Amino acid sequence: MIEVQYLDSEPRKHEPRTLSGGSFFEVRGSRFEVRGSKFEVRSARSEVRTSSMGVEIMRVKPWKRDIVESEDWVAMDRLPRHIAIIMDGNGRWAQKRALPRSMGHRAGVEALRQIVKTCSKLKIQVLTVYAFSTENWRRPKDEVGVLMTLLTEYLRKELLELQQNNVIIRTMGKINDLPLEAQHELAHAMESTRENTGLILNLALNYGGRAEIIDTVKSLSKEVLSGKLRIEEIDEQRFGESLYTRGLPDPDMLIRTSGEIRLSNFLLWQLAYTEIVIVEELWPDFGQKALIEAIKAYQKRDRRFGGIHTN
Numbered sequence: 001m002i003e004v005q006y007l008d009s010e011p012r013k014h015e016p017r018t019l020s021g022g023s024f025f026e027v028r029g030s031r032f033e034v035r036g037s038k039f040e041v042r043s044a045r046s047e048v049r050t051s052s053m054g055v056e057i058m059r060v061k062p063w064k065r066d067i068v069e070s071e072d073w074v075a076m077d078r079l080p081r082h083i084a085i086i087m088d089g090n091g092r093w094a095q096k097r098a099l100p101r102s103m104g105h106r107a108g109v110e111a112l113r114q115i116v117k118t119c120s121k122l123k124i125q126v127l128t129v130y131a132f133s134t135e136n137w138r139r140p141k142d143e144v145g146v147l148m149t150l151l152t153e154y155l156r157k158e159l160l161e162l163q164q165n166n167v168i169i170r171t172m173g174k175i176n177d178l179p180l181e182a183q184h185e186l187a188h189a190m191e192s193t194r195e196n197t198g199l200i201l202n203l204a205l206n207y208g209g210r211a212e213i214i215d216t217v218k219s220l221s222k223e224v225l226s227g228k229l230r231i232e233e234i235d236e237q238r239f240g241e242s243l244y245t246r247g248l249p250d251p252d253m254l255i256r257t258s259g260e261i262r263l264s265n266f267l268l269w270q271l272a273y274t275e276i277v278i279v280e281e282l283w284p285d286f287g288q289k290a291l292i293e294a295i296k297a298y299q300k301r302d303r304r305f306g307g308i309h310t311n
């Protein structure tokens, strides 16, 4: 339980209140959330101070208005833990503007920056993004080069901000086949963010879902051959623990931008019970608002995991 005190211009209008973790309250149309056994209160307009059993006092940073003030509030207690995104439509975005495709990818990096920030603020645990698939090598050499350069640039330029946002960088895919420069930047980014505790940004690079399953079969087979594992011990859980995503929960929600309705060899095992949200925006146009809308769509779904609801 926490006590919330309003230190605005009309303090007497708002008597201190005691609230339990997970509950919401409102001040002048803005909605606030109390998190955990202590608190975390977010405000768009009022300056709010909170005290936890009279012990701790903290001033809270404002949130962006469009998150806090959106009409139909996203339920903070039912956020997806893991969001996966197929960032599609960079090429079409550029084409619509008569720009080279490389500009579409560049705009795509900016969209990624915004989404990482928003996920971090929302305290999403994991964000997995499909940045380069095993099939993307089939694109013209120049375009592949641009994507690799953008990756290296992104890691160099954004590392500080990622650090400030407490983000942990992780990768999945055949990283050893990427250009050496990209590999070095990735290793550096992973090492420097290893101790962080916030959002895990999982970059799917040179990633293919089928290749991941084959790799997993191979690694389990080796364990069996070496006598470390018995065939009977292989079950869904053990298999999942050997995938590239080991240690991460399966995605709760998959977003694909640009209206295409296919999986494109992404997370084939892990998406078994994931809610799929297809949005029409091209990836470079997909911003914070669109993410909130996608989360709201996810929250309206009835997740049964193959069972039925009895109430």
Ligand code: FPP
Residues within 6 Å of the ligand: 087, 088, 089, 090, 091, 092, 093, 105, 106, 108, 109, 112, 130, 131, 132, 136, 147, 150, 151, 152, 154, 203, 283
């Ligand atoms: C699909 O759009 C997008 C990609 C193949 C690459 C996604 C990459 C980024 C968003 C930027 C780079 C990422 C990092 C981590 C720096 P498309 O080119 O297939 O679009 P189209 O279907 O309209 O042609």
